[in-house]
Amino acid sequence: MNVRWRKLFLGIGLAGLCTGAAISARDASWDPALAAKYLDSRQRDWFAWPRAQSADGPCVSCHTGMPYLLARPALRRLLNESGPTIYESGLRDRLSAHAGEKPKGALQSVETIMAAMFIADNEARRKTFDQLWALQQTDGPLKGGWQWYNADLDPWETKDQFRYGAALAALAIGEAPAEIRNTPDTEQRIRALAAFLNDDLTHRPTHVQLAVVLASTTLPSLLGADAKRAIVDEVLKKQQRDGGWSLDALGPWNEHPSAPASLDRSSSNSYATAFTTYVLRRTGDRRARGSVSRALDWLRSHQDRATGAWPAVSMNKSYPPGSMEEKFLQDAATAFAVASLASQ
Numbered sequence: 001m002n003v004r005w006r007k008l009f010l011g012i013g014l015a016g017l018c019t020g021a022a023i024s025a026r027d028a029s030w031d032p033a034l035a036a037k038y039l040d041s042r043q044r045d046w047f048a049w050p051r052a053q054s055a056d057g058p059c060v061s062c063h064t065g066m067p068y069l070l071a072r073p074a075l076r077r078l079l080n081e082s083g084p085t086i087y088e089s090g091l092r093d094r095l096s097a098h099a100g101e102k103p104k105g106a107l108q109s110v111e112t113i114m115a116a117m118f119i120a121d122n123e124a125r126r127k128t129f130d131q132l133w134a135l136q137q138t139d140g141p142l143k144g145g146w147q148w149y150n151a152d153l154d155p156w157e158t159k160d161q162f163r164y165g166a167a168l169a170a171l172a173i174g175e176a177p178a179e180i181r182n183t184p185d186t187e188q189r190i191r192a193l194a195a196f197l198n199d200d201l202t203h204r205p206t207h208v209q210l211a212v213v214l215a216s217t218t219l220p221s222l223l224g225a226d227a228k229r230a231i232v233d234e235v236l237k238k239q240q241r242d243g244g245w246s247l248d249a250l251g252p253w254n255e256h257p258s259a260p261a262s263l264d265r266s267s268s269n270s271y272a273t274a275f276t277t278y279v280l281r282r283t284g285d286r287r288a289r290g291s292v293s294r295a296l297d298w299l300r301s302h303q304d305r306a307t308g309a310w311p312a313v314s315m316n317k318s319y320p321p322g323s324m325e326e327k328f329l330q331d332a333a334t335a336f337a338v339a340s341l342a343s344q
Contacts, residue, residue: 030341031305032078032341033079034305035337035338047087051324056098057090057093057094059107059111060114062157062332066114067335071342072085074339092118095111096115096119099127099128099131101127109148110165112146115128116132116176117171129176142196145162146165149165154253154254154256154315155253160204160254164211170219173193173218201231209231211279214278214279236291243295243297245269245272246266246272251265256315263313269333271310274310274334274339276295277296277336309330310334312333
């Protein structure tokens, strides 16, 4: 951890992150303040974890940082907090550092996509999108998309999930200012991106299909109405009787022989339910309202009232108890659950 962040965190307790006003906003059916405490505590640990460090602050991960930046503003509004947490600011500072000038590396495209999603400063955002377009592939199997991180780790870091990463880029493009989005060059690049995302889409993992549906909420030209309807209809058919979705419903996934013995891919799962609900809520599809309502009830009833999290275990391997990696899927599950519930 660099000196500036060490000084910021010195003496800051988690109790100070939840004000009296925030606690008074507690919903009787789930505990937003406790969820905030969990998410902030995980960021505290992430900011201190040596493997996440760089000279510009901790990296913004698919599992802990990115979902946190999606969810925490919604919690802030719900809890009547006065401003962003130090962790939100720190992650955004990392993304803004050397915007458009980061050296080449295995995570360059990933970080650029994250920066496009979350940087607010106009000049830094312009540089970020210049870099995003420079990194977009112009030929080969990734034509129209971007290099993504492949560590054979579901649900985000496998070859099958490269289109998940491209869908996040599309989500950012759709939310970009008109001066960035509405240019002849950009229109051509968006067409290439749409072709990449739609290529054999019906045979991609449902997790990827949902990500493309999510991207189409900001970039409607990305997905035709019939294709979007077909994906949503298929997802609704896979909803469990209890209102949740299973991990298998979002597959197919890679086989992971070292996955925890407690992993159950066929029953309703916190991450699968939270991510699916988040996407369906963003679509505003009337046909999904009843399913979304049941899914929200499932989420309300499955928050761990001791930790504030929505429990989930790794799909890939058993990590040592108490390790940072042990809760990566739980971090994402909790953030997407919060983003779904707090937006009501």
